[in-house]
Amino acid sequence: MNAERDLTRLLAGMRPELDPGRYVFTTVDGPAPAGVAPVVTVIEDEGLTLVVRQEEADAAGLPYDYVAGRITLRVHSALDAVGLTAAVAGALAGEGLSCNVVAGFHHDHLFVEHTRAEEALAVLEGLAARGSGDARGQA
Template sequence: MTPERDLGRLLTGMRPELNPGRYVFTSVTGTPPSGLAPVVTVAEDEGLTLVLRREEADAAGLGYDYVAGWITLRVHSALDAVGLTAAVATALADAGISCNVVAGHHHDHLFVPHERADEAVTLLQELARRTG
């Protein structure tokens, strides 16, 4: 599958999908507790950021202050595509929804406040329809 670069096709084909569960951002120094299955890791000077299911963080005694819903944009976006993140973030920002974006090799992943995740999916679906 060839990654998409055209912004119009990226937006009309994004097919936002809400993954089940609640996800949290936490940070650890040193080796993370065993048994965790983070969906995202980011190495920072201050420690290793982990994005994982809230239940895993709770079981490991890890602190967090943000509970998110995880939305995957199902379009295969090219890593050098221009404008998708800006368009999605703007649509959500206009509705007062925070958005933390992580790019995977095939898809973009959005972490939004869990209590507004369904609303965020609806807004993104509307953006795709308006673009098409």
Template sequence: MSGERDLQKLLSGMHPVRTPGRYVYCTLPGKVPTGLRPVVTVAEPEGVTFVVAQEEADALGLPYSFVAAWITLRVHSALDAVGLTAAVATALADRGVSCNVVAGFHHDHLFVPVHDADRALAALRALAAESA
């Protein structure tokens, strides 16, 4: 099943939804600790980066410095769609909200500073409404 490529449809139908909780970025040399349930993992030459619920990181004593809210754009975007990430990043940047984007097969996921979650959702909903 392929995703949507039309930018207008992607923006107007993105339906941003916040996943409950607080998420943190951690990094370790080697691999993810056994029993940890990361929502994102990225292997880099310096080590493995993973995003995990803050309470899991705290329980294992893992260091982190960025606490994020997780927002999912509920539109099924094609992995080769052009412009969605740029439009979303611009809308958030215009409001002073930083954003880390992760593309899944079905949806794009945004990790924004937890204290900016409401502003991020408002910006994304406004962008969707403007695009409708």
């Protein structure tokens, strides 16, 4: 498993891919309810944060106030790689786009406002096309 650490190669090889689903962030006091298959879980003092498909949250009656699109960076980034999150977040911030980043073992997953997900994808594709560009993601 040769994960990439070089920022130039990480940016050039991102291959961002937009999942067609709608995702929400919610929280529960105990385990995830039946019928809910989280794509992300985070244990916090206040409860268990779940990132789930919107239709699952709706079916389970879970509250949420943010609907996100999920973009996966297909490059296999090393967990100790430096600068990828900053470059991506900087490029999106430059266009007024918020981004919640979750690092998996193999890939980074970005949760962006669903109504602007296609726009976010285009920004990331442009960043990848520029290759190394500005390592901080600033245009």
